[in-house]
Amino acid sequence: MRRFILPLITAATLVIATQFTDQSSDEEWPEYLGGPDRNHYSRLTQITPANVNQLQVAWEYHSRDSGQVQCNPLMVGGVLYGITATNQIFALDAATGKERWRFAQPGGGGLNTNRGLTYWQDQSDRRILYASGSYLYALDAVTGKSILAFGDNGRVSLRAGLGPTAKDKFVISNTPGTLFEDLIIMPLRLSEGADAAPGSIQAFHVRTGKIAWVFHTIPQPGEFGYDTWPKDSYQNKDVGAANNWAGMALDRKRAILYVPTGSPAFDFYGGNRQGKNLFANCLLALDARTGKRLWHYQIVHHDVWDRDLPAPPNLVTLTIGGKKIDAVAQVTKTGYVYVFDRVTGKPLFPIDEKPAPQSTVTGEVVWPTQPIPRMPAPFTRQFIAEKDLNPYAANKAELLETYRKAKKGFFQPLSETPTLVFPGADGGAEWGGAAVDPEGIMYVNANEMAWLFSLSPTPKSDELTHLSPGQRLYTTHCVACHGPNRQGNPTSGYPSLINIQERRDRAFVTKIITNGKGMMPGFASISSTEKQALVAFLFGDEKVEATAKAGKETAMPYVPYRFNGYNKFLDSQGYPGIAPPWGTLTAINLNTGKHLWQKTLGEFKELTQQGIAPTGTENYGGPIVTASGLLFIAATKDGKIRAFDKKTGAILWERELPAAGFATPSTYQINGKQYVVVACGGTKLGTKKGDSYIAFALP
Incomplete structure (x- = not known):
């Protein structure tokens, strides 16, 4: 989960009934990140490596509501659905960008950032589901009007299945829910302090809003994993979270839901929650109809670094040892990819439990080992040495002094002495996640930013x-x-x-x-x-x-230690304190575990003009990949959208956006023309504000 600082209350994910999803056209983008497998993949082929440099602006929709937008828009039946900076929902003609309807909540929407909507359809009943504040709402997808029969006058509380300890606590959702038949399973964003609500996984009925099932990520007596926490942690006021906030993937054929979870709260001190802390920091496989646990794998034991699983996993079919295997691959903030058999949960590449340092903080007992896969190799650097500090910095001596004083290394626990956390608080991988094509090639963008974390007595x-x-x-x-x-x-x-x-x-x-x-x-x-x-x-x-x-x-x-804040390790000019690359895009063959290529992603124009090779920048939002061999991604601080050759990583086209596009693009085809559309809201990383969705197409 991304820190107690980002209250994201996302527009609910587009809900799609099984029969609707199976019949949806390859020309549409009907669900968050393209489909339930969350592979960001499109079978469209009109835009190719040979003609991508001819792309032009087809239309631009100004929402007149500027600010950060992280929405991956949906396109169903010729209609594009999206959300504005203040959570107003809109429907556009997908060919022209002309507004069909717009809905603003009475009294104003939330001030959270949203990543998408959910569309569901059963014959003539078509619904948009989205979250705002602590509620899940339902709208008529044709008219944009509230469906008052859903829950209580069109909304249900996201606290409904969390129990009494969640009362009056911070509970929102910034990522679209996942649809299975007529259920929507909702991600939750919670506080990351000692006042966090429990992060139970909840399934709601799409038609009524009633709770269908609840899975307790902080187990209750008699449930598997209860003994990995102190007694009765599920009802303790100073223990919470272990929630899914990043979204989920779904194998609809097998009715298996794959749920990546975040850290327990308080994030950075666990003396009051000794143990492995299942099911925090896990990839969970649940029965989508009942919420029953099928298998799990814990990727970080007893997390005190905020090492949430930051994005939905990818459902892929791989060929390993001559055998086809349905697999699930999970990217992480640490820059590793964990790959499992989708049915059994067995790792497809060996994972070693490696010894980790112990804490010097009173009362803290970190887990003695952490699991690290042998393959694939990490897609970010894992350690920073003195030689890896920023060679262009004006204050090299100061950076070196800070580096030498800081604690460093593999899963180094926090203390009153600053710890250099790398990869940093936002990855490695971040919430944009990875794209995967049918050949089993994963494309993942990453941040390379070191952060300085420390604790002080409360x-x-x-x-x-x-x-x-x-x-x-x-x-x-x-x-x-x-x-x-x-x-x-x-x-x-x-x-x-x-x-x-x-x-x-x-x-x-x-x-x-x-x-x-x-x-x-x-x-x-x-x-x-x-x-x-x-x-x-x-x-x-x-x-x-x-x-x-x-x-x-x-x-x-009361927790005896408090966190001293999220502090980036920067030079005196505000650039990363480490040497480039500062943002990357990597292609990984999941069949073999080997990297195919890695490129820097983004640039600082002023450094390029000084003769410095593109350094890459921090980036938020993911890529999409198409059957024609293209990869599209915005995400970068420099405010551009780019197209890469997916085989070589060569840049084939780039265009400056009206504002930085910290969002994953979508692509679809209508009236014989393919479009690529991205939300341009800016504001993050100090970039200028924007209010538009912009679509590109061939002349």
């Missing part, structure tokens, strides 16, 4: 009595990301809150505290009086803050 409540009510709340909830002096960490994505009253009003800030925005989670559990005190502190209004002292403060679960 002040006890009696140590904070000298602070004002608002400052106490800020110290408890906000310091890790925005800093002790409210200065933020803009280079790592956390804005300064100094003089926020000059940029925002109290109502807006209060809404963000409650619901979250972008990477920030909401704090729905703190009282209205406490929110008033916190806002008064941020606005420097001591008089108002003083009047907000009344009432008992919300008791937060």
Whole structure:
């Protein structure tokens, strides 16, 4: 899961009944990432390596709602469905980009980032399902109107099956749900602090919104894995998460659902949750009808590094030793790919349990080993030596000093001394995931950014009595990301809150505290009086803050250590502190485990102009691959979309977008013409805002 800072409440994934999916045309893009196998693959062939350089803008849809958009749009029956920066759902004519309808929730949508919608159809009943805030909604796909018979007046709570400990806690969804027959199984994004809700997997009935089944990722008494946690962890107030937030894959023929899970919470200290902590950081295979566990594999034991499984797995058919095997492949933040028999869960390449360092933090007991596959080879570097520091940095001596003081190495536990975490907090692989073609070749983009993580003792409540009510709340909830002096960490994505009253009003800030925005989670559990005190502190209004002292403060679960924030290891100019490449695209033959090629992905124009070879950039959003031999990807900080030859990795075409496209493209064909469309919202990584979806086609 991507940190307690990114409250993503995604537009629900397009729901598709089995009969509808099986009949859907190769010309459509009916589900998130192209289909239930999550392979980002299209059989279309009109755009080829020979003519891709002729692509032109076919249409551009301006939503008039600018801001980050991570949506992978759907196309069904000639209609393109997408979502805006503030979660307004729209339907367009897929050939012209002309708007057919648009839906905005009464009272305004969530401030979260969404990655897609779900479309479901049973004869004339056609629905769009999407998540906003803590709810799952259903719309009529033809008219865009709410389906009031779904749940309670068109919505159901995403907390419905989580139990009493989830009450009033932060629960949203930023990734589309997965459809099986008339069930939709929803990913959840939760807090990553000690106040996290449990991350149970929930299936809802598409027609009624009622819960069909629940799988407990923090096992309850009598369930497999219960003994991998301290007794009754499932109902402890200071233990939670182990949730799926990245999305799932589905083998519809076998009715097997593949669920990658994230870390338990609190993310960075596990002294209160000693043990392996099943089913956190697992690839789970569940019976899609009942939620029964079929098999699992834990990829990180007792995670204290936030090493969530960051993307849906890929369902592939491989040829190994002359035998065809239906397989499931999972990419990871660490840059490894784990490949299993889809039915039995048996690893298809050997995996070794390697000794890992022990913690020096009081009360922490990390697991003594971690599983590392022998093949495929990792698609990112695994270690950074002194020789690997940024050779272009103006402050090389400072970088070297920071590097030498930091703890380093394989699964190095966090402590009060900064630990150099590499690959970093956002991978390796990130939520965009990998594309795989029918030949079993995986194409995965990756970040190569080191981060500095550390812990510090958590002040006890009696140590904070000298602070004002608002400052106490800020110290408890906000310091890790925005800093002790409210200065933020803009280079790592956390804005300064100094003089926020000059940029925002109290109502807006209060809404963000409650619901979250972008990477920030909401704090729905703190009282209205406490929110008033916190806002008064941020606005420097001591008089108002003083009047907000009344009432008992919300008791937060106590964990002896707190996280000191997500700090990128950067040089004095804001470039990565390590040598390039800083972003890559890799082709891996999953049949053999061997890499076919690796290319840098993205560039900094100002460095290229200095004669430095393209360095690659941080990138968010995945690739798509087509039967004609092309790979399309946006994702990069430089704001371009590119087409690569999938066989060689050569760039065949590139185009600058209206704003950076931190989203996975879609491709479809209508009226005999193939289109490639991508959402261009920008804002992430300091890029400019955008509000458009742009489609490319041949003349």
